[in-house]
Amino acid sequence: MEELLKDLKIRINEDLFLKDPESSKLGKKILGEGILLISEIGFEEFTFKKLGKRIGSNESSVYRYFKNKHIFLVYIINWFWGWKEFQLTFATHGIQDPLEKLLKAIEVMAHPVEEDIRFAHVNEVALNNIVINEASKSYLTKEVDQENQFGYFLIYKRLISRISKMIDDVDPEYAHPYSLSSTIADGALHLHFLNKHFSTITDAKGKCDPSHFLKNMVTNLLK
Amino acid sequence: MEELLKDLKIRINEDLFLKDPESSKLGKKILGEGILLISEIGFEEFTFKKLGKRIGSNESSVYRYFKNKHIFLVYIINWFWGWKEFQLTFATHGIQDPLEKLLKAIEVMAHPVEEDIRFAHVNEVALNNIVINEASKSYLTKEVDQENQFGYFLIYKRLISRISKMIDDVDPEYAHPYSLSSTIADGALHLHFLNKHFSTITDAKGKCDPSHFLKNMVTNLLK
DNA sequence: ATATTCTAATAGTAATACTATTATTTTTGA
DNA sequence: TCAAAAATAATAGTATTACTATTAGAATAT
Numbered sequence: 336m337e338e339l340l341k342d343l344k345i346r347i348n349e350d351l352f353l354k355d356p357e358s359s360k361l362g363k364k365i366l367g368e369g370i371l372l373i374s375e376i377g378f379e380e381f382t383f384k385k386l387g388k389r390i391g392s393n394e395s396s397v398y399r400y401f402k403n404k405h406i407f408l409v410y411i412i413n414w415f416w417g418w419k420e421f422q423l424t425f426a427t428h429g430i431q432d433p434l435e436k437l438l439k440a441i442e443v444m445a446h447p448v449e450e451d452i453r454f455a456h457v458n459e460v461a462l463n464n465i466v467i468n469e470a471s472k473s474y475l476t477k478e479v480d481q482e483n484q485f486g487y488f489l490i491y492k493r494l495i496s497r498i499s500k501m502i503d504d505v506d507p508e509y510a511h512p513y514s515l516s517s518t519i520a521d522g523a524l525h526l527h528f529l530n531k532h533f534s535t536i537t538d539a540k541g542k543c544d545p546s547h548f549l550k551n552m553v554t555n556l557l558k
Numbered sequence: 559m560e561e562l563l564k565d566l567k568i569r570i571n572e573d574l575f576l577k578d579p580e581s582s583k584l585g586k587k588i589l590g591e592g593i594l595l596i597s598e599i600g601f602e603e604f605t606f607k608k609l610g611k612r613i614g615s616n617e618s619s620v621y622r623y624f625k626n627k628h629i630f631l632v633y634i635i636n637w638f639w640g641w642k643e644f645q646l647t648f649a650t651h652g653i654q655d656p657l658e659k660l661l662k663a664i665e666v667m668a669h670p671v672e673e674d675i676r677f678a679h680v681n682e683v684a685l686n687n688i689v690i691n692e693a694s695k696s697y698l699t700k701e702v703d704q705e706n707q708f709g710y711f712l713i714y715k716r717l718i719s720r721i722s723k724m725i726d727d728v729d730p731e732y733a734h735p736y737s738l739s740s741t742i743a744d745g746a747l748h749l750h751f752l753n754k755h756f757s758t759i760t761d762a763k764g765k766c767d768p769s770h771f772l773k774n775m776v777t778n779l780l781k
Numbered sequence: 782a783t784a785t786t787c788t789a790a791t792a793g794t795a796a797t798a799c800t801a802t803t804a805t806t807t808t809t810g811a
Numbered sequence: 812t813c814a815a816a817a818a819t820a821a822t823a824g825t826a827t828t829a830c831t832a833t834t835a836g837a838a839t840a841t
Contacts, residue, residue, distance in 0.1 A: 354787090359787085361787085361788075376700070377699065377700040379699065379700075380700065382827095382828070382829075383829080383830085384828085384829090387789095392788075392789070393788090393789060393790065393791095394790095394829095394830090395788085395789070395790080395791095395831090395832095396787090396788055396789070398829095398830080398831085399787080399788080403829075403830075404829080468698050469698065471694045471695075471698065472694075472695065472698065474755070475691050475692065475694065475695065475751075476600065476602065477599070477600040477602075477603065479755050480755060483755060483756065488756065492756060492758060492759050495759045496758075496759060499759070510761065510770075510771075510774070511761045511770075511771040511774070512761065513759050513760050513761045514749055514760065514761050514768065514771045515771075516759070517748065517749070517752060517759060518741060518745050521744075521745075521748050522741050522744075522745060525740065525744050526737055526740070528698075529740060532697070532702045532703060532706060533706065533711065533715060535715060535719075536715050536718045536719060536722070536736050536739070536740060537736050537737065538733065538734045538735065538736045538737050545737065547733075547734075548733075548734040548737045548738075551733070551734070551779075552775070552779065555778055555779050556774075556775060556778050556779070577818090582818080584818085584819075605796090605797070605798075606798080606799085607797085607798090610820095615819075615820070616819090616820060616821065616822095617798095617799085618800090618801095618819085618820070618821080618822095619818085619819055619820065621798095621799075621800085622818080622819080626798075626799075627798085
């Protein structure tokens with residue numbers, strides 16, 4: 336089983352790169368170090384020049400993999416959601432009871448992320464911090480509709496649909512499965528942020544576990 | 559009564575401006591046209607140069623009111639939450655039943671915004687669109703903690719606390735009043751965004767009313 | 782061994798996000 | 812009413828960003 340999982344690759348929309356970063360050493364370095372750099376200095380301060388320097392190469396090399404830094408952000412966030420989808424499928428596979436399955440899915444979505452050794456070149460904890468702090472910048476743009484048509488947000492939307500389907504399996508009468516599903520996904524991220532920065536308006540001062548709140552929510556909302 | 563409401567002013571943290579924009583004609587124009595310009599072209603494309611040109615003045619005049627465009631964004635979002643807080647207080651004042659009060663609060667938070675003639679220089683509909691599309695950029699920065707200490711997000715946090723208090727008044731046993739409160743506020747914004755741009759993952763295809771979903775949520779969650 | 786692809790280095794550009802200075806207009810209050 | 816003070820406008824300048832273009836050298840594949 337473990338053998339089967341070696342060398343896994345998250346499949347990303349090919350329009351998001353000029354050259355597949357998973358196809359070369361330099362590309363993997365760009366991914367891995369790019370993620371670390373953004374998580375350290377934030378997306379606004381991040382430039383390809385700084386990334387080039389960090390990987391002992393230069394700006395133009397990075398430009399040959401990604402069109403610009405916005406696309407790079409969209410790419411790594413797609414990677415993250417693809418990885419989450421994989422985890423979710425894996426963790427819930429084989430669970431028969433629909434509610435139990437949904438609750439497990441919520442845990443996958445809301446629990447603090449741990450490193451995944453199966454993807455050596457990506458630091459998932461750093462990437463998770465990027466998703467918490469920068470993900471909304473990837474779609475809160477004037478170009479959303481066009482980029483949405485290009486399929487830039489497909490993996491994310493597929494994940495929301497999957498959870499929505501699980502909600503439907505628990506209670507087909509429930510009228511807002513999609514809204515609840517995105518409340519779980521985005522609410523979890525937002526609550527992580529609030530816990531870290533605006534702790535005066537959080538319940539669990541100190542350690543953060545939105546999954547309690549969210550699991551309580553669905554069990555009370557669904558029949 | 560109506561007389562009393564004339565010439566209302568939303569009080570904003572004085573660290574957010576160099577010169578109070580509500581204190582002069584030019585200042586009000588900067589506010590009003592700045593809001594329209596950001597809602598038209600988006601925050602990334604927005605510059606003080608463009609705003610100066612639009613108000614028939616120039617860049618340097620705008621810089622004398624606001625330190626930079628980020629602070630300008632923080633200012634107008636504070637204005638928005640101050641205005642919402644005012645509406646909320648007004649709309650729920652006098653309602654005795656705690657649940658009824660909370661449901662009214664949710665309506666104020668989640669219903670699509672309409673123009674408020676009491677504040678002639680601000681287009682609240684445009685401002686609401688900015689809050690939906692740009693608000694998270696005001697706090698998703700590397701400087702959040704410092705700016706939070708300066709009180710840049712006080713009005714927002716006070717609003718979340720108010721709703722949290724209302725939740726507590728309905729059901730003092732409920733364990734997550736703050737999480738639920740911010741789920742209402744931020745969830746409403748996010749659902750508006752999804753409805754407009756990612757409608758395949760929404761329930762109410764077409765017209766958007768997150769207040770149904772949210773009101774159903776609290777009535778089922780609270781005893 | 783050579784063709785092809787990949788990577789590095791350099792240079793250049795338009796725009797951004799400002800700052801500084803000076804000139805002109807408007808407001809005010811004695 | 813008139814001078815001083817404050818507010819606004821205009822111009823110029825700067826460091827940085829987010830790229831593009833070109834060229835040359837290194838690695839790899841056939």
